[in-house]
Amino acid sequence: xxxxxxxxxxxxxxxxxxxxxxxxxxxxxxxxxxxxxxxxxxxxxxxxxxxxxxxxxxxxxxxxxxxxxxxxxxxxxxxxxxxxxxxxxxxxxxxxxxxxxxxxxxxxxxxxxxxxxxxxxxxxxxxxxxxxxxxxxxxxxxxxxxxxxxxxxxxxxxxxxxxxxxxxxxxxxxxxxxxxxxxxxxxxxxxxxxxxxxxxxxxxxxxxxxxxxxxxxxxxxxxxxxxxxxxxxxxxxxxxxxxxxxxxxxxxxxxxxxxxxxxxxxxxxxxxxxxxxxxxxxxxxxxxxxxxxxxxxxxxxxxxxxxxxxxxxxxxxxxxxxxxxxxxxxx
Amino acid sequence: xxxxxxxxxxxxxxxxxxxxxxxxxxxxxxxxxxxxxxxxxxxxxxxxxxxxxxxxxxxxxxxxxxxxxxxxxxxxxxxxxxxxxxxxxxxxxxxxxxxxxxxxxxxxxxxxxxxxxxxxxxxxxxxxxxxxxxxxxxxxxxxxxxxxxxxxxxxxxxxxxxxxxxxxxxxxxxxxxxxxxxxxxxxxxxxxxxxxxxxxxxxxxxxxxxxxxxxxxxxxxxxxxxxxxxxxxxxxxxxxxxxxxxxxxxxxxxxxxxxxxxxxxxxxxxxxxxxxxxxxxxxxxxxxxxxxxxxxxxxxxxxxxxxxxxxxxxxxxxxxxxxxxxxxxxxxxxxxxxxxxxxxxxxxxxxxxxxxxxxxxxxxxxxxxxxxxxxxxxxxxxxxxxxxx
Numbered sequence: 001x002x003x004x005x006x007x008x009x010x011x012x013x014x015x016x017x018x019x020x021x022x023x024x025x026x027x028x029x030x031x032x033x034x035x036x037x038x039x040x041x042x043x044x045x046x047x048x049x050x051x052x053x054x055x056x057x058x059x060x061x062x063x064x065x066x067x068x069x070x071x072x073x074x075x076x077x078x079x080x081x082x083x084x085x086x087x088x089x090x091x092x093x094x095x096x097x098x099x100x101x102x103x104x105x106x107x108x109x110x111x112x113x114x115x116x117x118x119x120x121x122x123x124x125x126x127x128x129x130x131x132x133x134x135x136x137x138x139x140x141x142x143x144x145x146x147x148x149x150x151x152x153x154x155x156x157x158x159x160x161x162x163x164x165x166x167x168x169x170x171x172x173x174x175x176x177x178x179x180x181x182x183x184x185x186x187x188x189x190x191x192x193x194x195x196x197x198x199x200x201x202x203x204x205x206x207x208x209x210x211x212x213x214x215x216x217x218x219x220x221x222x223x224x225x226x227x228x229x230x231x232x233x234x235x236x237x238x239x240x241x242x243x244x245x246x247x248x249x250x251x252x253x254x255x256x257x258x259x260x261x262x263x264x265x266x267x268x269x270x271x272x273x274x275x276x277x278x279x280x281x282x283x284x285x286x287x288x289x290x291x292x293x294x295x296x297x298x299x300x301x302x303x304x305x306x307x308x309x310x311x312x313x314x315x316x317x318x319x320x321x322x323x324x325x326x327x328x329x330x331x
Numbered sequence: 332x333x334x335x336x337x338x339x340x341x342x343x344x345x346x347x348x349x350x351x352x353x354x355x356x357x358x359x360x361x362x363x364x365x366x367x368x369x370x371x372x373x374x375x376x377x378x379x380x381x382x383x384x385x386x387x388x389x390x391x392x393x394x395x396x397x398x399x400x401x402x403x404x405x406x407x408x409x410x411x412x413x414x415x416x417x418x419x420x421x422x423x424x425x426x427x428x429x430x431x432x433x434x435x436x437x438x439x440x441x442x443x444x445x446x447x448x449x450x451x452x453x454x455x456x457x458x459x460x461x462x463x464x465x466x467x468x469x470x471x472x473x474x475x476x477x478x479x480x481x482x483x484x485x486x487x488x489x490x491x492x493x494x495x496x497x498x499x500x501x502x503x504x505x506x507x508x509x510x511x512x513x514x515x516x517x518x519x520x521x522x523x524x525x526x527x528x529x530x531x532x533x534x535x536x537x538x539x540x541x542x543x544x545x546x547x548x549x550x551x552x553x554x555x556x557x558x559x560x561x562x563x564x565x566x567x568x569x570x571x572x573x574x575x576x577x578x579x580x581x582x583x584x585x586x587x588x589x590x591x592x593x594x595x596x597x598x599x600x601x602x603x604x605x606x607x608x609x610x611x612x613x614x615x616x617x618x619x620x621x622x623x624x625x626x627x628x629x630x631x632x633x634x635x636x637x638x639x640x641x642x643x644x645x646x647x648x649x650x651x652x653x654x655x656x657x658x659x660x661x662x663x664x665x666x667x668x669x670x671x672x673x674x675x676x677x678x679x680x681x682x683x684x685x686x687x688x689x690x691x692x693x694x695x696x697x698x699x700x701x702x703x704x705x706x707x708x709x710x711x712x713x714x715x716x717x718x719x720x
Contacts, residue, residue: 303441
């Protein structure tokens, strides 16, 4: 689920707005990303106009409408569209935003040259120059903010919800004892309560490695919400919250979990990445499913395949059954 | 122990595999005394079900004697004689509490696979692909039964294995198919497919108040059983046009309820059958819904189409217009066996039905590969194969 979507749903105080790490403010769709995508669409629109109607654009900005001008405008239009496309389609559009800044400088230079031409209309030229200068400023702001976004990378997050057929107080109580988490969160090796509200987390990494950090509970509303985050100085900045809400009918609990972490670089990063797996949402879904199993049945469902017995290999490999697999009768 | 293992399409063999053991507190291990090959096992045999792997232990119709129970099992002990339902249910989730056991939310450890194909996952099933849990099946000497406190019915010594074995699947499956018809008394029910499930659907329709049952198949011996044991009127679809025949037999109105006991590998004579075979071969559809289409088109307006046959994927040319414009009800589902085992056992004890009438072949476990082949090819008038480990 998309975080922006998660943040929009829920009534009263939507738990989705709960951001224990404050990292959400750095998430692209909420800040600079919105600016960047605005600039991207601006590029596309301007570029299209320059390519399709260079004569009209020339008259608008007050330069002489000649074959040369049209050629220049068409070229500038193609450049605009390229950077627009880059900004809109890339995960990390900082580079393309800086490309826009370069283009702005070229445009300003050409507008400067146009002032010398006797056939230009100075008033319109001045207006166009002011507009380009303004856009340039915006481009620079967006470029800098995108570059300064934490770690230069998007943080990782996952949000999932599942209904557990037990009352909220019981479900909350089990989760509130954080030492229970490794029972159903497969990549957690241990959580040890060190003092009230504080705990030490240990995560299994690849090839026998492990990562540890200290965390604190930052909000605790019985039967409603638990939020935690790593303490400052942790090797991996991370946190999450779990929200409990009575399900319709009053007997079950809707459990919604949000996890986020800041991927560090290097080997540590890959060790931590295993906490979330290749697909963080899928991993969280499986963890939640096991949580539900423990709460409802007192055990985690195990089959010969899940245990790798009887020639049946563990059923967790990436390829999933698709329509084509089904048609083929095999996976 | 010895177990019937899937190797590839049209290749099963009895292999030596490790004995099962208690993995979870609510488990039991059962020493199997009788097990059967199900028509739906033929879908596996024909390679129609995805996520099968070499070495998977087959079989979801089995019974036997409890030899070991986990520490949380209070209602079973070593020596108890039990029949085990094919779909595995935890008994605690919302679906189980609503008696929709085959939709158990907890029993499929590979739920993610089924979710990709079906949106949500149903219950795990013994010996029926990794997508449905990757549980070793019961065509073996022993089987591990998860949540065994819920997944069993104890059977009295006064009844033979052959009389109670089919409580595991096909009797409840035929019964639920008839129950889903919502019979009100005086109804005409048409049943496509006179395999074992079809035979039990016929019997169950009468048990539930049907006035007439019409059975449709192409094998004379199956139609003969439907007529002689089930008191059904019969239609051989290779000899007559099913739709025309049904209209004629029902005074121009169509059957009140239609049961599809055929499923994804249906056959039809002529162009219609060829159409689906080609589409399936070209991977343009996964299932051949010839019986389902016929059932929908033949059903009386306002009637019910009950689907007991297995469908796995996607079908083509589904007559939705008939469903909507003629107010048809479609009911379907894997059987919620746990709901029916005790009441149907009671009917067997009272002598209302003896399910062993469908058995035509009795073999040792080691003959399982022969059993599959004979059943698939309908050789020797094969209706139902029971294996004894």
